[in-house]
Amino acid sequence: MSMRIRIPVENDLPALAHLDAEAFPAEPYPFYVLRQFFDLYHDHLLVLADGDTLYGYIIATWPRNGVSWILSLGIAPDRQGQGLGRLLMAELLMQLRSERVHKVHLTVDPDNDRAVALYRHLGFTPIGDVHKDYFGPGEHRILMTLDLSDSTAPPPKTPPSAPSATVKSGRTGGPRPFW
Numbered sequence: 370m371s372m373r374i375r376i377p378v379e380n381d382l383p384a385l386a387h388l389d390a391e392a393f394p395a396e397p398y399p400f401y402v403l404r405q406f407f408d409l410y411h412d413h414l415l416v417l418a419d420g421d422t423l424y425g426y427i428i429a430t431w432p433r434n435g436v437s438w439i440l441s442l443g444i445a446p447d448r449q450g451q452g453l454g455r456l457l458m459a460e461l462l463m464q465l466r467s468e469r470v471h472k473v474h475l476t477v478d479p480d481n482d483r484a485v486a487l488y489r490h491l492g493f494t495p496i497g498d499v500h501k502d503y504f505g506p507g508e509h510r511i512l513m514t515l516d517l518s519d520s521t522a523p524p525p526k527t528p529p530s531a532p533s534a535t536v537k538s539g540r541t542g543g544p545r546p547f548w
């Protein structure tokens with residue numbers, strides 16, 4: 370199996386709807402909403418795919434004033450807990466950073482331990498307490514934010530005298546090793 374992260378094409382939409390319904394059985398997006406996300410967000414909608422088979426997807430808004438929202442992240446149930454959610458988040462965050470996004474926001478169900486753990490491990494922090502009825506009666510959410518402004522700074526210049534072996538950089542030169 371060779372999975373890769375790519376931008377979906379129109380023919381992926383039925384598989385994307387199927388994946389979304391598997392990942393969010395209680396409240397899947399109607400097909401038309403996914404269609405609109407596809408049309409609106411273009412390369413801020415990424416899928417993790419092996420050919421036509423989709424195992425995960427993530428959607429972020431276009432940045433506005435340097436701020437982007439993650440709208441959804443879903444992994445096929447039989448592939449959860451294998452690092453794929455983290456992989457998709459890392460890829461999207463790297464992309465947002467390259468677009469000079471300085472803040473990323475998202476919402477998460479307080480009972481969704483795995484998702485909360487993932488976001489915390491990626492550096493997201495809660496904004497305030499649980500926001501009661503955020504998505505309607507009984508639909509409480511934690512709002513979380515990640516400050517990318519540090520990592521959008523250019524990598525520090527290496528003094529000419531510093532031996533190159535001592536220079537540490539991640540994939541894009543930022544301080545966070547995971548994107």
Ligand SMILES: CC(C)(COP(=O)(O)OP(=O)(O)OC[C@H]1O[C@@H](n2cnc3c(N)ncnc32)[C@H](O)[C@@H]1OP(=O)(O)O)[C@@H](O)C(=O)NCCC(=O)NCCS
Pocket residue numbers: 392393442443444445448449450451452453454455456476477478481482483484486487490491
């Ligand atoms: C939430 C979800 C996106 C996470 O993706 P995943 O591929 O399953 O998660 P990963 O394997 O990448 O693990 C992510 C983190 O969660 C932690 N984690 C894994 N299983 C866990 C569990 N059962 N309970 C708590 N934390 C757990 C891991 O420690 C990991 O963090 P680390 O890599 O820093 O150690 C995925 O499980 C999913 O699609 N769930 C259903 C839909 C959903 O709830 N989406 C999120 C909406 S906000």
